[in-house]
Amino acid sequence: MSERTPTLPSEERPAYGRRANEVKQGLEAAYEAKVEALKQATQSRSLVADEVDVSLPGHPSRPGRLHPITRTLREIYRIFAEMGFQVYRSRDVETDDLNFTLLNMPPHHPARDMWDTFYTVRPGVILRTHTSPGQIHAMRQYYPEPIRVILPGMCYRYEQVTARSELMFTQVEGLALGKTITMADLKGTIVDFANRMFGQGRQVRFRASHFPFTEPSAEVDIDCILCSGKGCRVCKFTGWLEIMGAGMVHPVVLENGGYDPDVYSGFAFGMGPERIAMLKYRIDDIRAFWANDLRFLQQFR
Numbered sequence: 001m002s003e004r005t006p007t008l009p010s011e012e013r014p015a016y017g018r019r020a021n022e023v024k025q026g027l028e029a030a031y032e033a034k035v036e037a038l039k040q041a042t043q044s045r046s047l048v049a050d051e052v053d054v055s056l057p058g059h060p061s062r063p064g065r066l067h068p069i070t071r072t073l074r075e076i077y078r079i080f081a082e083m084g085f086q087v088y089r090s091r092d093v094e095t096d097d098l099n100f101t102l103l104n105m106p107p108h109h110p111a112r113d114m115w116d117t118f119y120t121v122r123p124g125v126i127l128r129t130h131t132s133p134g135q136i137h138a139m140r141q142y143y144p145e146p147i148r149v150i151l152p153g154m155c156y157r158y159e160q161v162t163a164r165s166e167l168m169f170t171q172v173e174g175l176a177l178g179k180t181i182t183m184a185d186l187k188g189t190i191v192d193f194a195n196r197m198f199g200q201g202r203q204v205r206f207r208a209s210h211f212p213f214t215e216p217s218a219e220v221d222i223d224c225i226l227c228s229g230k231g232c233r234v235c236k237f238t239g240w241l242e243i244m245g246a247g248m249v250h251p252v253v254l255e256n257g258g259y260d261p262d263v264y265s266g267f268a269f270g271m272g273p274e275r276i277a278m279l280k281y282r283i284d285d286i287r288a289f290w291a292n293d294l295r296f297l298q299q300f301r
């Protein structure tokens with residue numbers, strides 16, 4: 001502010017100051033009053049314009065739905081939770097070692113041909129082809145305690161997409177490990193699961209099979225839920241539907257998890273929730289799960 005030399009004679013200054021104050025207060029009061037009046041006007045205008053008519057019908061709420069695979073997974077979790085299995089989460093990006101070698105598939109093992117995958121630019125780092133590497137993580141984490149876990153998650157395979165196979169899909173594997181686990185425990189657990197998942201009274205059949213990470217190995221069938229075993233197109237006139245693979249954990253895999261195979265034993269199984277959902281809900285094309293067609297998705301509550 002610039003300095004000014006006073007020009008008013010000193011006897012006039014008090015009266016002049018008082019008057020200046022009066023003017024200032026007057027302007028301030030007028031300003032406040034106008035602001036208040038404008039506020040009131042705006043408010044009454046919006047009260048009229050935005051009036052809520054409580055007699056109007058409401059907006060219907062449109063609840064979302066769970067994806068059929070989410071529903072299937074939750075059903076699987078519930079059944080195994082009742083049998084004492086915890087959910088064990090594990091990563092999608094794995095090493096070749098954990099996905100293959102430690103599961104008894106060394107480099108050049110012919111079984112690797114069944115599971116081609118997606119590779120990252122970092123050598124030895126791949127997308128998992130099954131949730132089994134998670135079982136190695138679980139074993140290494142829990143040793144020497146007994147284990148009862150299921151491992152859900154996304155798996156990846158580099159293969160032709162068809163009505164029956166996708167390049168991304170979920171898997172749920174199970175692992176029970178301890179000092180007294182036998183094949184009888186495996187059969188009891190799976191028969192109980194099949195009955196709870198597909199209805200009481202199901203026939204369950206174990207067929208000898210082969211996996212590199214189990215010995216002995218089996219494929220598990222239930223009697224066809226459509227024709228009860230009489231034979232139809234869904235079961236390809238065999239009367240049976242395959243629902244999972246299973247077996248006793250291979251000693252080499254136990255050892256790779258840190259458990260002495262002379263002291264411990266365990267059973268493991270693996271299933272594909274897409275396949276389970278396709279059988280349960282009679283879906284004939286696996287691509288529907290990723291197609292995001294609401295007409296498909298909205299059928300599931």
Ligand code: 2NL
Nearest residue numbers: 132135213245246268269270271272
């Ligand atoms: C299938 C078959 C299976 C397993 C998965 C497993 C994992 C470890 C050790 C032993 Cl670390 N077994 N997993 C065992 C048998 C079968 O899956 O057809 N899945 C869709």
